[in-house]
Amino acid sequence: MHYPKYYLAFLLVSYSITSIAIDQHLWLEDIDGDKSMQWVKETNQITQEKLASTKLYNDLYQQALTVLNNESRLPVVNQKGKWLYNFWQDKKHPRGIYRKTSLKQFRKKNPKWSTVLDMDAYSKKHGKNYDYHGMTCLAPENIICLAQLSPGGSDAVEIKEFNLKKGEFIENGFNIPVAKTRVSWIDKDTIFIGTDFGENSMTESGYPRIIKKWKRGTALSEAQTLYTASEKSMAASAYRLNQDSYSIDIINETTSFWSNKKFLLKEDKIIPIQLPDSANLSGTYQDKLVVSLKKEWEFNGSKYMQGEVLLIDIGLLTEGKGEIESVIKPNKTTIINNVDTSKHGLLITLLEDVKAKLCLFQKKDDGKWDIQEIPFPENGALSVTSVDEESGDFFVQYESFITPPSLYHINNKTLKPQLLKQQDEAFDSSKFKVEQYFTKSLDGTRIPYFAVMDKQTVFDAKNPTHIFSYGGFRNSLTPSYSGSYEALSGAYGKLWLERGGVFVLANIRGGGEYGPAWHAAALLKNRHKAYEDFEAVAQSLIDKKITSSKHLGIEGRSNGGLLVTATMTRRPDLYGAVICGAPLIDMKRYNKLLAGASWVGEYGNPDEPDMWNYIKTYSPYQNVKPDTKYPPIFFYTSTRDDRVHPGHARKMAAKMLSLGNKVEYYENIEGGHHGFSTNEQLAHRVALSYTHLWKNLK
Secondary structure, X not given: OOOOHHXXXXXXXXXOHHHOOOOOOHHHHOOOOHHHHHHHHHHHHHHHHHHHOOHHHHHHHHHHHHHHOOOOOOOOOEXXXXXXXXXXXXXXXXXXXXXXXXXXXXXXXXXXXXXXXXXXXXXXXXXOOEEEEEEEEOOOOOOEEEEEEEEOOOXXXXXXXXXXXXXXXXXXXXXXXXXXXXXXXXXXXXXXXXXXXXXXXEOOOOOEOEEEEEEOOOOHHHOEEXXXXXXXXXXXXXXXXXXXXXXXXXXXXXXXXXXEEEEEXXXXXXXXXXXXXXXXEEEEEOOEEEEEOOOOEEEOOEEEOOOOEEEEOHHHHHOOOOOEEEEEOOOOOEEEEEEEEEOOEEEEEEEEOOEEEEEEEEEOOOOOEEEEEXXXXXXXXXXXXXXXXXXXXXXXXXXXXXXXXXXXXXXXXXXXXXXXXXXOOOOOHHHEEEEEEEEEOOOOOEEEEEEEEEOOOOOOOOOOEEEEOOOOOOOOOOXXXXXXXXXXXXXXXXXXXXXXXXXXEEOOEOEOOOOHHHHHOOOHHHOHHHHHHHHHHHHHHHHOOXXXXXXXXXXXXXXXXXXXXXXXXXXXXXXXXXXXXXXXXXXXXXXXXHHHHHHHHHHOOOOOHHHHHHHOOOOHHHHOXXXXXXXXXXXXXXXXXXXXXXXXXXXXXXXXXHOOOOEEEEEEOOOHHHOOOOHHHHHHHHHHHHHHHHHHHO
C-alpha cells in the first residue's frame, strides 16, 4: 500500500491509550494549510486509484447519478400565496435553480416552472461556487425576501435582499457579509439580526450572541442593540410571531443545545417568559403559545408530562394572568414527533413504534377539541412540507423503505389526501419486504430496528448487511426511501438491495423515536447506552442468521460517525466494514473545534476531569490500539464543513493508517457538513461508499 509522504514518518511510532497528551496528527487540524491539504490530495488520490478505477464503482456511480438526476424526483414545494416554490438540481443545473409554478400547473404531469434564481449563473457571475441555503420572506405578501447564499456549502452564509416577484436582488437592500447569521423580518423596513459584528459579538460556539434591530436605509453599525447573550451560551436569535389579532416578538438565548431562555420583547422591554428551559415553542394558535415539553413541568400547582403539548396564554407566563390547556399527551409507544401551527389548527405528527400518523387538532367555539386523523398508508414516514395560512390547505410527503416519495395535497375542509406527484420507482419494490424487529440492549431496554430485504432471502448468515444509525440529538430515524442518504431517493435499492444486500435502520437511544426520554437515556455519562443498543442490533442480526460479522457493514454520519467509530473500537470483532462520514472522533478536543462547544450539552465538557474520565472510555481517537485489527473503514468529509471540523476524520484516518489498518479516505473540497454541493459529488461519494462495502462484505 502507498501512503502519503506526510505520515510515512509516523509508521513506526508506538501509540497507547496513555499517550493522549501527544497528538502526532494535530497538524491535520489546519484546515487549509499547505501541509494538511497536500495530505488530503494525496490520500484522495489513493482512494481514487483503489476504488474509483473499478468497474463496480463505475456501475454504482452511473446508477446513483441516474437516480439523482431523475426528472420524476419529487419536487418538495413551499406554498407562498398563489405560488408554489421549489429548489431543483439536475444535469442542466448542477448547483440548482429556485423556481415557481401555480397549483393548477403543478397538478399537471409536466408543469411549467419559472426560474426565480439560478445558482449556476450566480456562481459564474461571482467567480466562485455558491450553494442555495434558503429564502426567508415577509408574510403574508411574500415579495421581499432574504436569500441565504453559501460559499462552498458552508453553514456561514451571505445574505442578500431579494424581490421574489421580480426574481432579482434589491439594489441597496439588506445585505449581510458571510457569517453564521441569524435574521428574521419584523416588518417591510425592519429586521432582527444577529451576526458577526466584530470583536466579542460571537459565542464560543461561533454563533451570534448580540441581537439588534436594523432599519432599512441605515448602516448596520447604527442598528439598535436589543439583547446580548453570554459568550458561554450557544447562540441568540429573535423573531416575530404573527397571531390572529396581534403580533409578539420573542428573543431566545440558547444556553446549550438543549436549554434556552425565552423573553418577550414589548416596547423594547425584555420580559422573561416563565417556561422551563428545555421547552420548545412551536408557534401560536388562537392567540396562545403552542409549547412542547421535553421534561416534566410543575407550574401553579399542576403537573405536566414530558413530551406533552400545551396551549398557554402568553400573559400567564409574563404577568401571571391566563390559563394552560393540555392538547395531547404521549404514551409508552406513541410520541409527538412534530407540531405545525396555523390559524386553522395544529397538525401533529405522531410516531407509534417509529411509524408515522398525522392528526389535525382544531378547537371549536364550545372549547372542545375536534381531532381528525388524516388517512395515509401505514408503516411509513410523514412530513408536513407546507401550510397555506389563508386557506389552511397543506402539503404532506409520504414515503417508506419501498414506497417512493409521494406528495399529497390536503384540503382543509375535506381532509382527504389527493396524490399530486409520486417519484418513479428506482427499483422493483415488489421483490422486497420490510420487517420490524425488536431486540434487548445490555440493560434490558427494548430496541426496534427495521430490516429491508429480498422476499426470498435465506437466513444463512451469509447476507451482506448494511446497518445505518445515528443515536443522538433527539433525531428520529423513520422509514425512508432514501435509505441512509438524504436526497438519494431510492438509489440504495439499486446499489444495495437489488445486488443481494440487506439494509437495516437501527432506532437506538439518543434519538427521538420514543420522545425526549429516549434521547435523555443516552446523554452525557449515558452515551455508552447508544453504543450498547447498536451492538445489540448487530448481535440480533447475527443471532437470527440474517448475517454474520464478516458480512456486516455499519455506517454513520456526524454524531453517527462517532457512533460507528466508537463501537468499532469497542467491538472490532463485530463488523466486516465501516463507513464513517463527517464525524466527531477526537472527543478530547471536539469542544475546541468549530461549532463543537455547542454540543457540550449532549456529550459533556472534556475539560472537566470527571467528565473526561468518562468520555475517554469511548472517544474513538484515544481508543485506537496498535495491537488490534480493525475492520476496513472508509472516511469521508468536506474541507468546507464549518460545523464538524474535518480534522476529526483526517486525524483518525492518519492514525489508523500509521498502525497498519485498511483505510480509505475521501475529502470533498466543498459541500459543507452534508459533504456535497452537486448531484455528481454525491453520486461519487455514494459509489465510493458502496464499492467499499461490496469489496469487503462479499
